Amino acid sequence: MNIDIVCVGKVKERYLRDAIDEYRKRLSRFAKVDVIEVADEKTPEHASDTLNAQIKEKEGERILKHLRDGAFVVALAIEGDQLTSEQLAARIAQWGLHGVSHLQFVIGGSLGLDPRVLRRANMPLSFSKMTFPHQLMRVILLEQIYRAFKINAHEPYHK
Structure with missing residues (x-):
């Protein structure tokens, strides 16, 4: 199986990059995993709703360019x-x-996902009603995908 994590922005923190790399390595025996980063937009501190919508739209356009026909798309929302x-x-x-x-x-940026991305998705998935930093969400998502493959392989990691 091929798995893409399409996300907004770059991970700057070394410890998060290391965790992402570790889970990608662990997952490599089950699936080919690529992390596709699209550029994020700078969001001014007190941006208007209109500006926030424009930012989500620009980020959404970048995301949509990477969503493949025939792929099953899960939007974290x-x-x-x-x-x-x-x-x-x-x-x-x-x-x-x-x-x-x-x-x-x-995984969207700090403002979430553009409605067009949500409409393109086959399934919206929420990890919690709480909000997480989108950089940290990559690690959490990769860990859960790895856990899922271990569960499906009847291996003990998930206990």
């Missing part, structure tokens, strides 16, 4: 479905059984 690790594992297994060979997970 606070209003999405919340799943347990076991449920995510079951979904990934089910998607594979139904012929999905390319999964794309999308």
